[in-house]
Amino acid sequence: MRVLVVEDEKRLAAALQRGLTAEGFSVDVAHDGNQGLWLALEHNYDVIVLDIMLPGLNGYRVCARLRAAGSETPILMLTAKDGEYDEAEALDTGADDFLSKPFSYVVLVARLRALHRRTGHRLPPTLELGDLVIDPARRTCTRGGSEVRLTTREFAILEYLARRAGEVVAKREILQHVWDSAFEADLNLVEVHVSAVRRKIDTLFGRSALETVRGAGYRLAADGG
Numbered sequence: 001m002r003v004l005v006v007e008d009e010k011r012l013a014a015a016l017q018r019g020l021t022a023e024g025f026s027v028d029v030a031h032d033g034n035q036g037l038w039l040a041l042e043h044n045y046d047v048i049v050l051d052i053m054l055p056g057l058n059g060y061r062v063c064a065r066l067r068a069a070g071s072e073t074p075i076l077m078l079t080a081k082d083g084e085y086d087e088a089e090a091l092d093t094g095a096d097d098f099l100s101k102p103f104s105y106v107v108l109v110a111r112l113r114a115l116h117r118r119t120g121h122r123l124p125p126t127l128e129l130g131d132l133v134i135d136p137a138r139r140t141c142t143r144g145g146s147e148v149r150l151t152t153r154e155f156a157i158l159e160y161l162a163r164r165a166g167e168v169v170a171k172r173e174i175l176q177h178v179w180d181s182a183f184e185a186d187l188n189l190v191e192v193h194v195s196a197v198r199r200k201i202d203t204l205f206g207r208s209a210l211e212t213v214r215g216a217g218y219r220l221a222a223d224g225g
Contacts, residue, residue, distance in 0.1 A: 001024075001025045001026070001045065001046040001112065001113075001116055002025070002026045002027075002028075002043075002044070002045050002046050002053075002176075002177055003025050003026070003027050003028070003045060003046065003047050003048070003049060003112065003167070004027075004028050004029075004030065004036065004039055004040055004043070004045045004047075004048045004049070005020075005027060005028070005029045005030070005049045005052045006029075006030045006031075006033070006035075006036030006039075006040075006048065006049065006050045006051060006054065006059070006062065006211050007016060007029070007030075007031070007049070007054075007078070008031050008051065008053070008054050008055055008069055009051075010031060010062070012027075013029050013031065016029075016049065016108075017029050019105055019109075019155060020109070020112075021024060022089075022152065023109060024111075024139065024152050024155055024156045024159070025156075026177060026178055026179060027154070028043070028045075029084060031055075032054055032055045032056040032057075033054040033055065033056040033057025033058060033059065033061065033062045034057055035056075036048075036050065036054070036057075036062055037057060037062045037065055037066065039069070040066055040071065041066070041069060043176075044073075045073050045177075046071055046073070046074070046116050047073070047075075047076060047116055048066075048074070048075045048076070049076050049078065049108075049112070050062060050063060050075050050076070050077050050078065050095070050210070051077075051078045052077060052078065052079055052080070052086055052090070053058065053065060053080075057076060059077055059078075059090075060068045060089060060202055063075055063077065063090070063093045063094050063095055064094060066094070067093075067094035074096045074115040074118070075095045075096055075097075076089040076090050076095070076096065076097045076098065076099060076108075076112060077095040077097070077099075078098070078099055078100075078103070079098050079099070079101070079108075080097060080100065080101060080102055080204075084088040084100075087100070088177040096115055097111055097114075097115060097119075099111060108166045113137075115204045115210075116178075118162070122224070126135055126143065126203050127159070127162045127163065128223075128224075129145060129162060129165055129220065129221065129222055129223060129224040130152065130209075130210065130223045130224020131144040131145070131224055132162075132201060132224040132225070134158060134159055134162050134189075136159055139155055140153065141158065141201070142202055143205050143207075144205065146205075148200050148201055149200070150197065151196075153178060153193055154197050155191055156178045156198055157178055157193055157194060157197055158197050158220075160174060160178060160210050161174075161210070161218060161219075161220040162220060164220070165220050165221070166220075166221070166222040167219065168216045168217050168218070168219045169217045169218055170217040171187045171191070171217055171218075172187065172218065173217070174190050174191065174217075175187065175189075175190050176197065181203075182212075191221070192224045194210070194212075194218055198210040202225060203209055207212045207224070207225040208225050209221040209223075209224050209225025210225070
């Protein structure tokens with residue numbers, strides 16, 4: 001999942017970025033409304049976490065402008081503690097959900113996953129491609145019942161390819177979805193990580209599920225190879 005966090009409290013924003021990245025998400029951060037609006041319009045995000053009290057444009061105005069521009073990206077708005085009027089206005093402005101500060105990080109992650117599922121990403125909790133089984137919730141992968149140990153980045157790449165099983169996925173798509181926008185684009189790094197994934201899910205098991213499509217990208221076989 002690619003997430004945009006728009007939050008002017010830099011310590012909170014940094015903590016959210018660290019935590020969500022550890023969960024395997026790709027996270028961009030903006031510290032004011034104008035930057036957040038620009039990023040949201042320039043990039044494709046799965047979910048946006050949007051604070052209300054922001055310099056430049058407040059969260060309501062950012063949300064309203066995104067909806068006016070035709071953006072349907074799910075928005076989780078962060079509201080003041082017990083701010084029922086904030087919550088009502090957030091929903092009226094076009095937000096999909098809200099969370100009052102201070103909030104539980106575990107609840108935040110659960111809300112983000114729920115929004116992702118609710119808005120057209122209704123995929124099975126476990127992705128099964130033949131005997132290759134990927135469980136995004138538990139962040140586990142097995143091949144023929146044997147555990148496959150993957151790094152956070154490798155797991156994110158495999159999950160993304162699994163959700164697009166049978167399709168050719170360009171290196172740049174993987175880079176944009178798995179790494180954040182501040183990362184300097186290096187397609188060679190994608191090759192290195194994909195090679196590591198291939199070794200772990202294919203080479204060690206004598207399979208060939210992860211295919212390189214020359215000049216186009218990669219394709220993960222829907223049948224697990």
